[in-house]
Amino acid sequence: MTAMRAGSVARALKSTGDLAPVIVVFGPDRGRVVDVVEHIRLLFGDAADDPFAVTKLDAQTVSDDPANLIDEARTVPLFGGQRLLIVRSGVGKRLEVALKVLLEEPPTDAIVVIEEGDLKKTSPVRKMAEANRHALAIECPADTVADLERMVDEEAAMLGLGVEADARAMLVALLGGDRGASRAEVTKVCLHAMDDGLVTIGDVLAVSGDVAVSGASEAVDAAFLGDVETLERVLARVMQTDTSAGTVLMTATWTVQSLERAAQAVARGASAQTVLERARPPIYGARKAAMGRVLSRWSADELRSASAAIAAAVWQSRIRVNLGRAAAHHTLLAIATKTLPSPDGAKPMAAAMREMLFQKRVVR
Numbered sequence: 260m261t262a263m264r265a266g267s268v269a270r271a272l273k274s275t276g277d278l279a280p281v282i283v284v285f286g287p288d289r290g291r292v293v294d295v296v297e298h299i300r301l302l303f304g305d306a307a308d309d310p311f312a313v314t315k316l317d318a319q320t321v322s323d324d325p326a327n328l329i330d331e332a333r334t335v336p337l338f339g340g341q342r343l344l345i346v347r348s349g350v351g352k353r354l355e356v357a358l359k360v361l362l363e364e365p366p367t368d369a370i371v372v373i374e375e376g377d378l379k380k381t382s383p384v385r386k387m388a389e390a391n392r393h394a395l396a397i398e399c400p401a402d403t404v405a406d407l408e409r410m411v412d413e414e415a416a417m418l419g420l421g422v423e424a425d426a427r428a429m430l431v432a433l434l435g436g437d438r439g440a441s442r443a444e445v446t447k448v449c450l451h452a453m454d455d456g457l458v459t460i461g462d463v464l465a466v467s468g469d470v471a472v473s474g475a476s477e478a479v480d481a482a483f484l485g486d487v488e489t490l491e492r493v494l495a496r497v498m499q500t501d502t503s504a505g506t507v508l509m510t511a512t513w514t515v516q517s518l519e520r521a522a523q524a525v526a527r528g529a530s531a532q533t534v535l536e537r538a539r540p541p542i543y544g545a546r547k548a549a550m551g552r553v554l555s556r557w558s559a560d561e562l563r564s565a566s567a568a569i570a571a572a573v574w575q576s577r578i579r580v581n582l583g584r585a586a587a588h589h590t591l592l593a594i595a596t597k598t599l600p601s602p603d604g605a606k607p608m609a610a611a612m613r614e615m616l617f618q619k620r621v622v623r
Contacts (some may be wrong), residue, residue, distance in 0.1 A: 279395035280365035285375035286399025290439030325357035460513035475510040482591040504583035
């Protein structure tokens with residue numbers, strides 16, 4: 260039996276000499292399947308972009324006549340070396356015929372790579388590939404959180420960037436089930452951070468079009484503007500889970516840190532407009548106007564108290580995940596009404612959040 264998972268491909272397949280004559284790459288994540296096939300293609304070096312060395316067969320071509328695949332695999336390269344044949348998924352049962360012939364007499368002048376979807380363990384194609392010593396079956400399971408975190412770090416490192424822990428956590432929470440789409444989203448965020456050398460929550464907020472993130476920004480802005488009605492309405496819409504509460508708190512953390520830096524610059528004599536124009540990451544559109552109003556409403560000392568309150572809420576939500584929503588709601592409401600404890604008031608705030616959670620349980 261020859262089988263491996265996508266996570267082992269980079270370590271196990273380092274040259275064309277490591278490749279089996281027939282390779283089946285399969286899994287529910289289409290983007291990850293494509294990533295593995297692309298890794299294999301690049302192993303062919305200069306020939307990877309040579310149309311005479313790399314041939315792609317669509318599902319229809321093989322389905323119409325499985326002999327097409329067999330003939331291509333048996334074709335001797337005109338200029339020597341090995342050819343790469345890539346068969347797109349969706350061939351169905353007719354692929355089994357061609358695969359059986361290829362495994363009985365493996366090609367010597369070509370590597371055949373077959374892209375498939377999510378094959379069950381009982382699938383004939385998967386069973387044949389896993390059981391034959393001339394074949395390799397590569398399973399591409401859906402990405403775990405650790406896989407996505409690794410991808411974020413790798414993409415950032417390729418551009419010479421670091422990644423803040425909270426920015427990584429927020430970005431991973433927004434990524435979907437397709438690795439190709441996820442990688443594109445990560446790349447956009449990294450490009451936005453190029454000038455600063457570090458991916459921050461601000462970059463994630465600026466680039467991502469995710470509804471939860473935009474809602475979190477709207478809620479945090481409403482809190483600092485003292486708009487309790489908007490705050491309550493938006494929180495009711497976006498804060499349905501403890502995960503979304505974490506997004507709200509991370510957004511609040513980045514916002515108050517930006518506001519503190521801006522307030523300090525204003526205190527040194529800069530105008531609020533100039534400070535916001537030069538903000539990094541940049542602030543755009545209506546949010547820039549909102550931040551200008553916030554700076555006129557909050558002093559540096561008041562922002563320090565808000566920062567301490569948010570930090571206390573983040574700490575509370577991390578040690579007790581079930582307190583996340585109560586912590587976020589209580590803290591933003593306190594900011595909106597300016598009923599904040601002193602910067603060293605983390606313990607009283609934690610006690611208040613526990614009391615709020617208890618009251619909600621009693622009401623239920």
